[in-house]
Amino acid sequence: MSRLVPESSEMPQDPDATDVLIIGAGASGAAVAWSLARAGIGVTCLEQGGWLDRTDYPHELPDWEMHRQTDFSNDPNVRGRPEDYPLNNADTPIAPLMFNAVGGSTIHWAGHFPRFRPSDFRVRTLDGVADDWPIVYEDLEPFYEENDLNVGVAGLNGDPANPPRGPRPLPPVALDPAAYVFIDGLEKLGWHWWPADGALLTAPYGDGRHVCNRCGPCDLGCPNGAMSSAHVTYWPKALDLGARLVTHARVREITVDARGRASGAVYYDRDGVARHQAARAVVMACNGVGTPRLLLNSASALFPEGLANSSGYVGRNLMFHPIGFVSGEFEEDLVGYQGPLGVLLQCQEFYETDLSRGFVRGCQMQLHHDFGPLTTALGGFTAHRVPWGADHHRVLRKRLGRTLSITAMTEDLPELHNRVTLDDTLTDSHGIPAPKISYTLSDNTRRAIDFVVARARELLETCGAHEVRELPCVPESGWHLMGTARMGNDPETSVVDRWGRAHDVPNLFVVDASLFVTGAPVNPTSTIQALALRTASWIGAHHREIAA
Amino acid sequence: MNAELRFLTGEQLRLATAVLDVIIPPDGERPGAGGAGGAERLDAILAERPDVRRPVLDALRAIDIAAGPCGFLAHDPAARPDVLRTVEAAQPEAFTALVTQTYNAHYTCPKVRRALGFTPENPQPEGYTQARPFDPALLEGVRTRNRTWRRV
Numbered sequence A: 001m002s003r004l005v006p007e008s009s010e011m012p013q014d015p016d017a018t019d020v021l022i023i024g025a026g027a028s029g030a031a032v033a034w035s036l037a038r039a040g041i042g043v044t045c046l047e048q049g050g051w052l053d054r055t056d057y058p059h060e061l062p063d064w065e066m067h068r069q070t071d072f073s074n075d076p077n078v079r080g081r082p083e084d085y086p087l088n089n090a091d092t093p094i095a096p097l098m099f100n101a102v103g104g105s106t107i108h109w110a111g112h113f114p115r116f117r118p119s120d121f122r123v124r125t126l127d128g129v130a131d132d133w134p135i136v137y138e139d140l141e142p143f144y145e146e147n148d149l150n151v152g153v154a155g156l157n158g159d160p161a162n163p164p165r166g167p168r169p170l171p172p173v174a175l176d177p178a179a180y181v182f183i184d185g186l187e188k189l190g191w192h193w194w195p196a197d198g199a200l201l202t203a204p205y206g207d208g209r210h211v212c213n214r215c216g217p218c219d220l221g222c223p224n225g226a227m228s229s230a231h232v233t234y235w236p237k238a239l240d241l242g243a244r245l246v247t248h249a250r251v252r253e254i255t256v257d258a259r260g261r262a263s264g265a266v267y268y269d270r271d272g273v274a275r276h277q278a279a280r281a282v283v284m285a286c287n288g289v290g291t292p293r294l295l296l297n298s299a300s301a302l303f304p305e306g307l308a309n310s311s312g313y314v315g316r317n318l319m320f321h322p323i324g325f326v327s328g329e330f331e332e333d334l335v336g337y338q339g340p341l342g343v344l345l346q347c348q349e350f351y352e353t354d355l356s357r358g359f360v361r362g363c364q365m366q367l368h369h370d371f372g373p374l375t376t377a378l379g380g381f382t383a384h385r386v387p388w389g390a391d392h393h394r395v396l397r398k399r400l401g402r403t404l405s406i407t408a409m410t411e412d413l414p415e416l417h418n419r420v421t422l423d424d425t426l427t428d429s430h431g432i433p434a435p436k437i438s439y440t441l442s443d444n445t446r447r448a449i450d451f452v453v454a455r456a457r458e459l460l461e462t463c464g465a466h467e468v469r470e471l472p473c474v475p476e477s478g479w480h481l482m483g484t485a486r487m488g489n490d491p492e493t494s495v496v497d498r499w500g501r502a503h504d505v506p507n508l509f510v511v512d513a514s515l516f517v518t519g520a521p522v523n524p525t526s527t528i529q530a531l532a533l534r535t536a537s538w539i540g541a542h543h544r545e546i547a548a
Numbered sequence B: 001m002n003a004e005l006r007f008l009t010g011e012q013l014r015l016a017t018a019v020l021d022v023i024i025p026p027d028g029e030r031p032g033a034g035g036a037g038g039a040e041r042l043d044a045i046l047a048e049r050p051d052v053r054r055p056v057l058d059a060l061r062a063i064d065i066a067a068g069p070c071g072f073l074a075h076d077p078a079a080r081p082d083v084l085r086t087v088e089a090a091q092p093e094a095f096t097a098l099v100t101q102t103y104n105a106h107y108t109c110p111k112v113r114r115a116l117g118f119t120p121e122n123p124q125p126e127g128y129t130q131a132r133p134f135d136p137a138l139l140e141g142v143r144t145r146n147r148t149w150r151r152v
């Protein structure tokens, strides 16, 4: 339990109280740090991981593909690095995935960077399910634009499936044999498609970064800085502006003062020494699992159910984007292992609700490249292994370079019983209680997966695939962690207000996807960073009042 | 050769070489996984990854036993796949682990990767050839379709 007055007598205090203390240096924390530092506000960020150097990535090792199974796995339970915390996933069919370092999970991400649509903020009004957000698309629009310029987004204007918007700063990802195959099928079916928005450099942009050289395994990190991961986009600028970033600093709890205001955080430094960093405001940016975990770990006499949890909603309404993978094999060599893994084309034909499909809300298809020899042999996206024995080489030759894949993604809806709690016994290496994930796939989501997987199959067959394999509901797909400290106008049914400010604690903010009310059927990070910039600008405008 | 082994015994290495050649057999002129040095790579993997040792050793042992009293190395090469199939059915988890590590060993071998037309390392910093710039004319059909996002 956190103490009202931090353990000042026995615990080293960091010298000065910072104006704003950010916990977590991933996509959202980085954006906030930059925005506040630019506004001249003192910022300190505590991050449990460290910086990754070019040589830390496995790309230059002959066994680089194998690192997907070990120290560069998306799954912290598999990776088990000292900076990772374990998760109890016994009660979920989908494992949360993340990376813990400066840059957070954007070290691993694929950079697929769509925006939410206006309808995604009005789910209750339009479709009678879940809840409306307390904000609308237009509230976020300027921050989407600002974020696109900061990270460097590649794409093309004019998509009839999305509202008009400012031009992307970079041209879309180039056309390769895979793109032509997909486009042919999509045109035959008359389905929507558009070059995917990519948070990656297709042309020079920004210092110290390089244009994507199509090497392929974006999921192992990008040693070139082409992928717009937060450690190469926001952090260098934030540090130049005077933000302070403390790495290998694992936060145990947020402390509060006698008035119930956040007063800072207790963290373990790189030597394992517990320290206290005082702050006038605290921003939580630990992602949809890390943030509720830390709020629950910050229970105190004033907040016995966990910090900012008078509603009981901290940790509840966990949403993923449950997905199916569908892969098609083609006759011709499409060099399918070349090019950015997750950014090529997108199909939003089935995005909005159409109840005749048997489910409410929608789905999208991400059409993309495939893998190199080892990952292909091990089954690629759909986990169908190349058989051992006499047929091995024939099947490998049939698949390697000749496979294209689709991520068939659905919108999950918030349900109170899907949640993050604290495990009774499991802890991280500092003895801090670890999260336990309890999640069941709803019937609606299951029907949505069946539908979109079938459409992906139809598309690949129309494209000319002679064999199609699928993996409906992928277990290792909890990349997007949302909803666990949601925003709302009613303190009884939400954790933070429309600015990300905790209803219970006026100087505590949440900026990661924990605050999502609903999840849309598309990747969240563009929206996460836009929300983070919006909250940061509000903190910037009100920081004296917040600190008072 | 044995002096360089980090985990397997010489005997286990010989057994692994023969087993790996059944899992990934020779391909025309090219040796199978065993002959291509996969067993030595497997030894290195097992030395570095305690988490996979047990199932892999269990599978190798089960294969040797299933081959009969004279062991797998004395078994008729043509009948060796049947032995593996027996173990695959009886001990699927251990056998799958062995196959996984065989694939890991084989497809991270620089010679094997070159033979497949790949560099051993990921192609950095050269990358792959740039593709053609996107041609917006391809989108003419999509552009003319109706707006599909809902106004709210």
Ligand SMILES: Cc1cc2nc3c(=O)[nH]c(=O)nc-3n(C[C@H](O)[C@H](O)[C@H](O)COP(=O)(O)OP(=O)(O)OC[C@H]3O[C@@H](n4cnc5c(N)ncnc54)[C@H](O)[C@@H]3O)c2cc1C
Residues within 6 Å of the ligand: A023, A024, A025, A026, A027, A028, A029, A046, A047, A048, A049, A074, A097, A098, A099, A100, A101, A102, A103, A104, A105, A106, A107, A108, A109, A110, A111, A112, A113, A219, A249, A250, A251, A252, A285, A286, A287, A288, A290, A291, A294, A342, A479, A480, A481, A511, A512, A513, A523, A524, A525, A526, A528
């Ligand atoms: C394999 C993979 C692929 C993905 N692909 C895409 C994609 O194509 N498009 C997309 O939009 N999104 C994608 N994502 C998701 C995207 O990475 C996340 O949405 C985004 O990074 C979330 O930002 P965040 O700031 O909320 O959290 P994160 O980026 O996860 O950062 C949280 C940070 O908080 C730190 N932290 C947590 N707890 C503590 C603590 N107690 N003390 C100190 N530090 C702490 C962590 O170490 C971490 O660095 C992908 C994710 C993965 C794993």
